[in-house]
Amino acid sequence: MTRKVLQPPEWAQPRGxxxxxxxxxxxxxxxxxxxxxxxxxxxxxxxxxxxxxxLRNIVAVLAEGEAKPEHIARMxxxxxxxxxxxxxxxxxxxxxxxxxxxHYPAMTAVEVSALVEARAKVEIEVTAVVxx
Numbered sequence: 001m002t003r004k005v006l007q008p009p010e011w012a013q014p015r016g017x018x019x020x021x022x023x024x025x026x027x028x029x030x031x032x033x034x035x036x037x038x039x040x041x042x043x044x045x046x047x048x049x050x051x052x053x054x055l056r057n058i059v060a061v062l063a064e065g066e067a068k069p070e071h072i073a074r075m076x077x078x079x080x081x082x083x084x085x086x087x088x089x090x091x092x093x094x095x096x097x098x099x100x101x102x103h104y105p106a107m108t109a110v111e112v113s114a115l116v117e118a119r120a121k122v123e124i125e126v127t128a129v130v131x132x
Contacts, residue, residue: 003073003129016093017107021073023129025056028065030128032078033057033122047084047121052095054124059099062128069100071128075107078123085122095117 006020007013035050036042038060044050059069079085085092105126115123 014104016096017023017075017104019106021106023073025071025129025131028062028067028071028128028130030058030061030065030120030122030126032076032125033061033114034117034123036117036120042119043093045119045121047081048088048091048095048120051092051124052099053101055096058124058126062126065128065130067128067130071105071130072100072105072126073129074127075105076125077107077109078112078115079109080112080115085111101116 002025003023005018006022007018011019033054034057035044035053036057037053038057042050043053058072062068062071077085100104115121
């Protein structure tokens with residue numbers, strides 16, 4: 001994959017994401033993943049634990065598409081509690097680096113009033129670009 005981070009030189013460097021990414025290769029789209037396991041069962045109602053599980057789910061789906069976390073070009077987070085997301089940012093960052101690594105794609109985070117699964121606190125979708 002040819003990948004380039006798009007960062008206007010006069011802008012402050014973002015932390016934990018890229019402002020933009022350009023890439024060439026085969027696209028892999030991962031539907032929104034929530035914090036339940038492969039049997040569709042929640043093991044925790046904790047925000048960070050659900051985030052970690054959602055990220056593990058993403059890695060598993062990527063693997064089915066012969067993709068790796070470093071191929072992620074774009075990531076969208078839907079959270080039900082913006083304040084908790086911000087308050088627990090260091091913990092979220094730690095599980096992100098543990099599961100995804102130090103790869104920071106273009107990201108968007110949005111607070112939503114609810115997710116379709118009532119117990120879900122976070123849903124994350126990604127687009128990956130795999131080398132041809």
